[in-house]
Amino acid sequence: MIQLLNSAFFALLPLSLMLATGAPLQGQQSVEISGLYQGENLLVVNETNPDGVGFCCYEVRVNGQLTADEVNSHAFEIDLRRQGMVLGKGLSVRLMHRPGCAPRVLNPEVVKPSPGFELLDFEVSSTGDVMWTSSEERGRMPFVLQQFKWGKWVDVVRVDGRGGPGERQYSAVMVPIPGENILRLTHLAPDGTLQVKGEARFSAEVPSVEFNYIQKQQKIEFSKRTQFEIVDAFGTVVLRGNGEQAVLRYLARGEYFVNFGARSETFKKR
Numbered sequence: 001m002i003q004l005l006n007s008a009f010f011a012l013l014p015l016s017l018m019l020a021t022g023a024p025l026q027g028q029q030s031v032e033i034s035g036l037y038q039g040e041n042l043l044v045v046n047e048t049n050p051d052g053v054g055f056c057c058y059e060v061r062v063n064g065q066l067t068a069d070e071v072n073s074h075a076f077e078i079d080l081r082r083q084g085m086v087l088g089k090g091l092s093v094r095l096m097h098r099p100g101c102a103p104r105v106l107n108p109e110v111v112k113p114s115p116g117f118e119l120l121d122f123e124v125s126s127t128g129d130v131m132w133t134s135s136e137e138r139g140r141m142p143f144v145l146q147q148f149k150w151g152k153w154v155d156v157v158r159v160d161g162r163g164g165p166g167e168r169q170y171s172a173v174m175v176p177i178p179g180e181n182i183l184r185l186t187h188l189a190p191d192g193t194l195q196v197k198g199e200a201r202f203s204a205e206v207p208s209v210e211f212n213y214i215q216k217q218q219k220i221e222f223s224k225r226t227q228f229e230i231v232d233a234f235g236t237v238v239l240r241g242n243g244e245q246a247v248l249r250y251l252a253r254g255e256y257f258v259n260f261g262a263r264s265e266t267f268k269k270r
Contacts, residue, residue: 031057031102034092035111036190037085038139038163042078042093043106046071049098056101061094088140088163113139115187115195120167122198124183126205128174130157132185132198137163141188145172148182150259156227161187175227176204177262209261215270220246220258228260 033042047056055074060067062083069078078093085091091111095103116138123131130145140163146153157172174183181202187195210223222228222244230239230246233255239246246258248269255268 029097029099029102031095031097031105032092033105033108033111034090035108036113036139037080037087037089037091038110038113039081039087040107040110041080042108042110043075044071044078044095045075045104045106046073047101047103048074050100054098057095057097057103059096061096063092112191113141113189115141115189115193117161117187117195117197119185119197122185122200124181124200124202126176126202128176128204130172130174130183130200131170133167133169134161135167136165137161137168137187139163139189141190143170144186144188144194145174146184146186147174147177148184149177149262150229150264153184154227154229158188175225176202176206178206178208179203179262209263211258211260211265213267218248218269220248220267222246222260226260228258231257231259 044057048054049056055072057071060069060071060078062078062080062085065083067078067083070076080091093111095105097103116136117134118136119132120135121131121133132143134143139161141161143159143161144155145157145159147156148154156174159170159172161170162168181204182199183201184199185197187197189195207224209226212221214221220228225242225244227242228240228246229237230248230251232238238251238256239248251269253269255266258265258267
């Protein structure tokens with residue numbers, strides 16, 4: 001009898017009192033944004049709560065950590081500098097808000113950088129030494145040096161960009177192919193977007209790369225270290241590498257193209 005009375009008593013408790021004792025809030029929602037820290041803070045418009053009491057957003061977390069930002073206002077700033085963020089590193093921001101409304105981030109682009117820079121100088125020697133000078137880099141995104149071969153642009157060198165205003169000097173080494181070499185410099189955003197800048201051409205007198213398909217050992221041997229890729233009959237690249245041999249053990253039977261050096265050849269795996 002006492003247990004029944006206790007159950008009935010708790011069933012009649014006000015909802016607000018039950019929440020105050022630790023019961024989970026229902027209908028909690030969040031706005032999330034992620035990207036790379038570029039040295040700027042996020043600006044948020046915070047509407048009044050639909051019931052007229054307080055504001056929509058009540059909590060902000062950066063990479064899972066609760067911030068000390070003052071959110072009880074119509075507009076506030078998420079101070080990423082205070083979080084000890086490292087320039088160019090990934091971040092995730094979550095704005096917890098009440099049902100029936102949502103805060104609005106005014107400048108999400110500051111953590112979603114697009115590629116861009118000014119190319120001041122781009123020099124390539126016949127030995128494959130590459131040097132360039134950039135300025136006004138939009139964020140710390142990598143530079144990708146591409147070489148035109150096998151009928152397409154192929155990534156050959158990747159160098160991390162330092163980002164920010166002012167001039168930056170970079171250098172890299174690529175492996176020339178016999179005859180004419182065509183290079184270009186690109187800037188790579190996290191979403192895969194490229195900005196292409198500059199183009200350089202030079203001729204190189206280097207030995208041609210030869211290949212030998214050894215069917216019994218299921219491998220290809222090259223006469224020297226080379227960048228290569230193997231493409232199936234449908235045009236899909238099934239293997240990439242850089243070395244003196246390509247192991248074919250895991251490839252299905254069929255005809256393939258092998259791109260290497262400045263050449264493309266075919267072979268048939270039985």
